[in-house]
Amino acid sequence: MSKTRCKGCGAVLQNKDIDKVGYTPDLNKDYCQACFRLAHYGEADAHFHPESLPTLKPKSLALMVCSIMGLDMLFFYPLHRYAPDVTYTYIINQIDLLPASTNLDKLLENIIKRAKAMHVPYEDIILMSAKHDEDIINLKAYIQSFNAVDIYLLGIQNAGKTTIYKALVHDQHALAMNKAGLTQETLKAKLSSKQTLYDMPGLFQEGYLHQLFSYQTYKRLLVNKPLKPFVYQLKKDQVLLFEGLVGISVDQDLSLVCYVNEQVNIHRTNKDRLQVIITEQSLSNRIYAKQYETRTFKLDTGKQQITFADFGFMHVTGPCHLTVTYPKNLHMSVSEALFS
Numbered sequence: 242m243s244k245t246r247c248k249g250c251g252a253v254l255q256n257k258d259i260d261k262v263g264y265t266p267d268l269n270k271d272y273c274q275a276c277f278r279l280a281h282y283g284e285a286d287a288h289f290h291p292e293s294l295p296t297l298k299p300k301s302l303a304l305m306v307c308s309i310m311g312l313d314m315l316f317f318y319p320l321h322r323y324a325p326d327v328t329y330t331y332i333i334n335q336i337d338l339l340p341a342s343t344n345l346d347k348l349l350e351n352i353i354k355r356a357k358a359m360h361v362p363y364e365d366i367i368l369m370s371a372k373h374d375e376d377i378i379n380l381k382a383y384i385q386s387f388n389a390v391d392i393y394l395l396g397i398q399n400a401g402k403t404t405i406y407k408a409l410v411h412d413q414h415a416l417a418m419n420k421a422g423l424t425q426e427t428l429k430a431k432l433s434s435k436q437t438l439y440d441m442p443g444l445f446q447e448g449y450l451h452q453l454f455s456y457q458t459y460k461r462l463l464v465n466k467p468l469k470p471f472v473y474q475l476k477k478d479q480v481l482l483f484e485g486l487v488g489i490s491v492d493q494d495l496s497l498v499c500y501v502n503e504q505v506n507i508h509r510t511n512k513d514r515l516q517v518i519i520t521e522q523s524l525s526n527r528i529y530a531k532q533y534e535t536r537t538f539k540l541d542t543g544k545q546q547i548t549f550a551d552f553g554f555m556h557v558t559g560p561c562h563l564t565v566t567y568p569k570n571l572h573m574s575v576s577e578a579l580f581s
């Protein structure tokens with residue numbers, strides 16, 4: 242088998258099986274067929290998601306990249322437990338997507354508090370945007386201040402690892418797009434004469450939008466512009482329905498601050514109509530949801546964040562009871578809000 246790799250996703254190119262990763266009819270091409278179609282036509286059908294956990298060399302530096310949409314999962318991959326001889330620095334990427342009014346100092350303070358509460362060892366926590374040249378220059382200087390020769394970019398899908406990689410090593414070919422699980426195999430390049438940078442395939446996050454929608458739909462729903470908080474005053478027995486996917490109701494009149502893509506269809510209805518509307522909208526949106534479930538959460542005092550996969554999140558000030566109807570296979574979490 243050819244050992245040539247696709248320059249977009251890193252998969253070994255092969256011309257034997259169209260249903261397997263790395264397929265191309267012509268082994269002399271730079272890209273596998275899936276990356277070619279994605280890069281040129283914005284289309285993606287087959288979804289291959291690498292599931293193996295990475296092997297990290299001892300004494301290396303791991304940059305754990307997390308997008309602001311995945312903050313609820315920030316410390317949930319305990320790589321430090323099975324690779325303790327590695328230095329871990331956490332990068333909170335895509336901060337350009339946060340509303341301009343966000344207090345970044347407070348966000349950092351709260352993340353540090355959470356790391357301590359969860360006993361997560363870390364060297365540093367960096368807030369940055371891969372789209373800002375200055376942040377990339379600073380990151381490069383930061384990496385070069387370490388003696389480590391192997392530097393890994395790790396984290397869940399769509400966090401921005403390949404975007405950072407491309408900017409750091411000036412790679413023109415690797416694909417960095419809002420297609421979850423795009424990087425299939427490790428990409429590597431010299432960062433300097435002493436250091437090698439590895440862009441790793443994303444760690445698989447169950448229950449994100451790519452499992453519920455076609456690529457055409459989910460790329461429309463992902464947040465790609467700075468978030469504008471939408472405030473909704475919700476009355477008892479009213480339901481706020483997001484794209485036929487998630488319905489929220491509260492046990493008292495309350496305001497919800499919603500952070501989702503502007504294009505998301507938000508519909509106010511009442512509890513009696515909820516099932517009918519969910520059925521209609523999930524059919525027209527072609528949601529791959531086997532079953533919806535309804536759960537009630539008792540929210541503590543203070544600002545709480547309810548996160549719906551990579552779809553968005555909302556802030557609610559408790560105490561209150563919040564009832565959520567959502568597909569069983571959608572990732573959802575409730576935690577203390579990290580910023581206001």
Ligand SMILES: Nc1nc2c(ncn2[C@@H]2O[C@H](COP(=O)(O)OP(=O)(O)OP(=O)(O)O)[C@@H](O)[C@H]2O)c(=O)[nH]1
Pocket residue numbers: 334335336337338369370371372373396397398399400401402403404405416417418419420421422423424425441442443444465
């Ligand atoms: N606004 C903004 N978008 C970003 C930033 N970093 C990455 N993106 C976008 O996020 C999407 C995913 O970026 P990738 O670099 O492909 O993400 P990845 O972590 O390599 O994803 P996988 O390979 O699937 O694990 C792309 O559409 C990028 O343009 C950032 O700092 N700000």
Ligand SMILES: [Mg+2]
Pocket residue numbers: 402403404416417423424440441442443
């Ligand atoms: Mg990638």
